[in-house]
Amino acid sequence: MPKRGYHHGNLRQALIDAALELIEQKGPTGFTLSEAAKSAGVTPAAVYRHFEGREDLIIECALQGHAIFGDLMEYAYESGLPSALAAFEATGRAYLAFARKYPGHYMAMFESGLSRHATPELGRAVARSRGVLEKAAEALSEHIPADRRPPASMFSSHIWAMSHGVVELFARGNPGGNVPYTPEDLLEAGIGIYLRGLGLIEQDR
Structure with a gap:
């Protein structure tokens, strides 16, 4: 090397x-x-002229990753507008795309055990990237009657968890390679089931 x-x-x-x-x-x-x-x-x-230790180095990797991730999520969200549904679905696809293209950043961000509050800069970066998905969820959930509407933070967390699960099980290292579906198809189907349950898209007939 x-x-x-x-x-x-x-x-x-x-x-x-x-x-x-x-x-x-x-x-x-x-x-x-x-x-x-x-x-x-x-x-x-x-x-040690630049980093106090390994955690400090990983924090910087995560910080750079969140900056890229935030840009990608914002671009995906804007590309789906003015449709709240299209914007929301675009953010899910962007999550998978980021995990594939930037695996080192992704692992530093989500698998290192770092607290989002490890540094103020990291906290702001995490809030920005998560905020895009929450904004997309909030816009979409406005179509749900108020008495059945989940908090946007819960809504977005469910989709975040689903996206992360698809990445871990089917999009990295080919662990789910024997499944006859792409990660994108799996995530799209999962989001579809979730949104149908909330009444945001029509039930299949």
Whole structure:
């Protein structure tokens, strides 16, 4: 592997990139700072000029991931407007697309055990990306009578959990490869069942 740290002229980002590759290969807690330093082509001591420890490095990976994720979710939401249903469904597809394209970021964000309040910056980044899905859920739930309307945060959390489950079981490492459906089809069907239960789309006849 070519040395990247000083060669690239941005040691901090080289360490983040190295960590993302290691997270993808070994999981968020399966690598050491020494391994990240070696992958970036620098000494372990050089890491501490930029990060206090492994958790600090993972936080930065997650922070960058949430920034990308937030942009993607916002774009997906806007692309579905003015239909609240299309905008909502687009955010689900964006979740799967992000998990596939940025697996290291995804794992740092959702599988590292980090608290969303680990730093103020991370808290704001998480709130932004989650806020897009909640906004989509709130707009769609306006079509539900008030006495049957779930809180938007609950509505969005259900879809978030469904999306995460599809990613974990069927979209990474081919664990559900024997299922004759794509992750997109599985998520779309699951969202459809959920929305039919709320009366937001017509029942199949």
